[in-house]
Amino acid sequence: MSEDEMDIVQSPGGETDVFVVSSEEDNARTGEKHKKGVKVKRKVTTKGSSKSSTSRESSDCWTFFEKVMVKSEKDPKVEELKAKCMHCHNLYIYVQGSSTTTLNRHMKKCKIFKNKVATKLIQSRLGYKPSNVRGESGLPLGVPSNGYEHTTMKELIAKMVAVHNYSFRMVEHEWFNIVMKYSNPLYQEIGRKAIRAECLRVFNKEKEILKAALKNVDHISLTTDMWTSNQTISYMCVVAHYIDKHWRMQTRVLAFMELDPPHSGNVMAVALFECVTEWKIENKIVSITLDNASNNDSAVRDLKAMFSVRRGTDFEAKYFHVRCCAHIVNLVVQDGTACMSTLVTNLRETVKYFKKSPSRLHKFVEICRSLGLKIGAHLTLDVCTRWSSTYKMLETGRPYRQALVSYADSDANYKWKPTNKEWDMFQLIEPLLFAFARVTTAFSGQSYPTANIFYPHIVSIKIALRKAMVHKDKTYNAMGHAMMDKFNKYWEEPNNVMVLATFLDPRYKMKYVDWCFGQIYDEDKAETELSAFKKDLDKLYEKFDSQKRQAEPQCKNTCNTSTSMPPADSEFLSFLSSTSTKRSKSELRNYTDDANEGMVATFNLLEWWKDVEEDDEEEDVEKVKLPKSVADCNYYSPRSDPAATSSTTPVVLSGHPALRELRFRVEVEIAGIPDQAWDRSSVETMLAPFLEIEHLLPSTRDGSDMSRFRFTAWTANPDAIP
Structure with missing residues (x-):
């Protein structure tokens, strides 16, 4: 232009x-x-x-x-x-x-401008979507494709420091920063004070996330232990165990605190109660597991008193204290294997002696090769508080018994050679020791529930001890009696919480509990214990069933009862409400009567119960309308039109594979229910011989439709419903 x-x-x-x-x-x-x-x-x-x-x-x-x-x-x-x-x-x-x-x-x-220019000059990199694969820390092992963010990098470094116990000063190391700069030129150096503050920020953030998650948990079990470090500082750790909404077992450390002396039971109880109140889970604690120290027993007594005052009748003190089973097994073995103490000590010192000098270990290996021994598992040092590790030390050392004799002849400083008599004794009692080691390993599991396998393993130990008590060898016989005395000291008084857990494993159920008591006790006591367990089971079922029913919203009666019914009918309905029968225990009874699941090694207990819950909540079932005569419900209702006093109610049924006696699921509508009888207990009383109400449908539960009383129920014979 x-x-x-x-x-x-x-x-x-x-x-x-x-x-x-x-x-x-x-x-x-x-x-x-x-x-x-x-x-x-x-x-x-x-x-x-x-x-x-x-x-x-x-x-x-x-x-x-x-x-x-x-x-x-x-x-x-x-x-x-x-x-x-x-x-x-x-x-x-x-x-x-x-x-x-x-x-x-x-x-x-300007550093930020220079970094952006440098990024544009280098070769561009492929962006990867975050991976679903997660490491031991629970973090995704993927590279985000949304560019570099220094805030996110700082948070990841803080988590790395926390997970791997790195020093805060590591972020100031020269080569750490060289690697980070090479990986991304936009990386900015972080000081030790800054990463310490970031670790605290991440801790508080994760704590709030865990608090929010625990709000959706109904029951929590605690484990706690206390020890003193080499700096003579005492610490106590509190761990929570619970099942999340996806039926996965979760474990979270709630506190790792320094505890000032004296370490009395009252001091420990106060510290534990303050911990659970800080997390606002005091109404969700059902049990606590501790070892068998005397101060722990007094701590449990004080905690029971605190929870009883706080929660009232909702707190089950009877099942609150659970003794550490692995610790008891270790005590039983330590007291019973006094005859093995010399062998254990000699082998323990032998391992220490070899590990102190590479030349000694090299010489021992040469002796093994000269004797033609196959070099398999290495000699390992045990942990005295874990019997499974002690058994492993003895088992790995047994193939080298001849090599130890030859080494003792060539090294005058070696003074811990086990004798042939000690090895022969170990070979004799090895099956019993293996049973204890297997139990210790099973009880120490972290990725699966262990309460349900308690009694199966205890029965195996009891049977092995009984065989040892009648053995011909006097030493073996004495060891069996010593172990049995220690065993009865802790478990002669049964802890029914473990029996309940075994009962709720569909592989065992009541039949296994009956057989189990017969193996542990004599005939009279087994019958007494079984009867007591069944009473406890019924009592717990009634309690939880009552809590569930109380949690269901009830319809409020807003009608004038003085004119809606004759006085005689009103009095009769009051009588029905006061004499209503207890709810049928069909779920518990049918679970007991169903066939046991197979003893499969890959059986997943939590997955099984998850499937049961999903089956119970499934609403998409095939519906079949019954004939009119089955569904006629004629009740007089002054509120309704006379022409509506008799109606045809659609009854819906479906088969449920998990139930046997009440195997039909029906949906019932009853027309003309009087206002005074508009509640679940009255309808249950009238229809108790014919069905068991499962759930009230929403229109009945919230009272939005008072013309029909609608609910789902289980029945053995739909044709028998009046």
């Missing part, structure tokens, strides 16, 4: 009017028609600028800076013009029309 003319006029309001006079060539290009030789003015108005477009800033720095008005530091009422970096957001004093040297100098030093 070389032939165009342009006029610029400044308006009083700060707007600039630009008049462009178009030539004939431009008019032809735009398709506009005008008289030949006439030039047309077009008006373009620009706002917020007091200068023409020809006087814009020409410096390159304005590509990275912007002008902003900020409050003056001297006088907040006055605003002053400043230049703001678009990358690091630093502010610089700037006067309109002045030099931009300071701004250009900043662009040469």
Whole structure:
């Protein structure tokens, strides 16, 4: 538009009017028609600028800076013009029309700008979506594709430091920063104080997440232990175990606290109760597992008193204390294997002796090769508080018994050679020791429930001890009696919480409990214990069933009862409510009567109960309408129309594979229920011989439809419903 003319006029309001006079060539290009030789003015108005477009800033720095008005530091009422970096957001004093040297100098030093330039210069990398695979820390093992974020990197480093017990100073190591810079030039160095603060922030964040998750948990079991470090500082750890909504077992450390002396039971009880109240889970604790120290027993007594005051009748003190089974097994073995103490001590010192010097271990290996012994598992040192590790030490050392004799002849300083008599004794009692080691390993599991396998393993130990008590060898016989005495000291008084867990394993159920008591006790006591267990089972079922029924919302009667029914009928309904029978225990009875699951090694207890829950909640079932005679429910209702006193109620049924006696699931509608009888207990009383109510449907539960009383139920014979 070389032939165009342009006029610029400044308006009083700060707007600039630009008049462009178009030539004939431009008019032809735009398709506009005008008289030949006439030039047309077009008006373009620009706002917020007091200068023409020809006087814009020409410096390159304005590509990275912007002008902003900020409050003056001297006088907040006055605003002053400043230049703001678009990358690091630093502010610089700037006067309109002045030099931009300071701004250009900043662009040469701006780290964020230089990092972005360096990123563009290097070869671009492929972006990977986050992987679903997770490591031991629970974090995704993928690389996010949304670019580098220093905040996220800082949080990941803090989690790495916490998970792997790294030093805070590691982030200041030269080669750590070299690796991080090489991985991503945008990485910014972090100091040890900054990463410490980040670790605390992450801890508080994860704590709030766990608190929110525990709100949806109904029952929590605690385990706790206490020990003293080599700096003579005492610590106590509190761990929570629970089943989440997906039926997966979860374990979380709630507290790792320093506990000042004295370490009495009362001090421990107060510390534990303060811990659970801080997490707001005091109403969800059902049990606590501790070892058999005397101060733990007194701590449990104080905790029972605290929880009883806090929770009242809701607290089951009878099942609260669970003794550490692995610790008891270790005590039983330690007391019973006094005859093995010399062998254990000699082998323990032998392992220490070899590990102190590589030359001794090399010499021992050469002796094994010269004797033609196959070098298999290495000699291992045991942990005295875990019998399974002691058994492993003895088992791995037995193949090298001849090599130890030869080594003792060649090394005068070696004084812990086990004798042949000791090895023969170990070979004799090895089956019994193996049973204890297997139990210890099973009880120490962390990824699966262990309460349900308690009695199966205890029965195996009891049977092995009885065989040892009648053995011909006097030493073996004495060891069996010593172990049995220690065994009865802790478990002669049964803990029914373990029996309940075994009963709730579909592989065992009541039949296994009956057989189990017969193996542990004599005939009279077994019958007594079984009867007591059944009473406890019924009592717990009634308690939880009552809590479930109370949690269901009940319909409120808003009608005038004085005119809706005759007095005699009202009195009769009151009598029905007061004499209503207890709810049928069909779920418990049918679970007991169902066939046991197979003894499969891969059986998953939690998955089995998850499937049962999903089956019970499944609503998409095939519906079949029954004949009219089956569903006629005729009740007089003054509220209803006389023509509606008799109605055909659709009854819906479906088979349920988990139930046997009450194997039909029906949906029932009853018309004409009086206002006074509009509650679950009254209907249950009237229909108790024929069905068991499962759930009230929403319209009945919330009272939105008072013309029909609708519910689902289980029945043995739908044709028998009146």
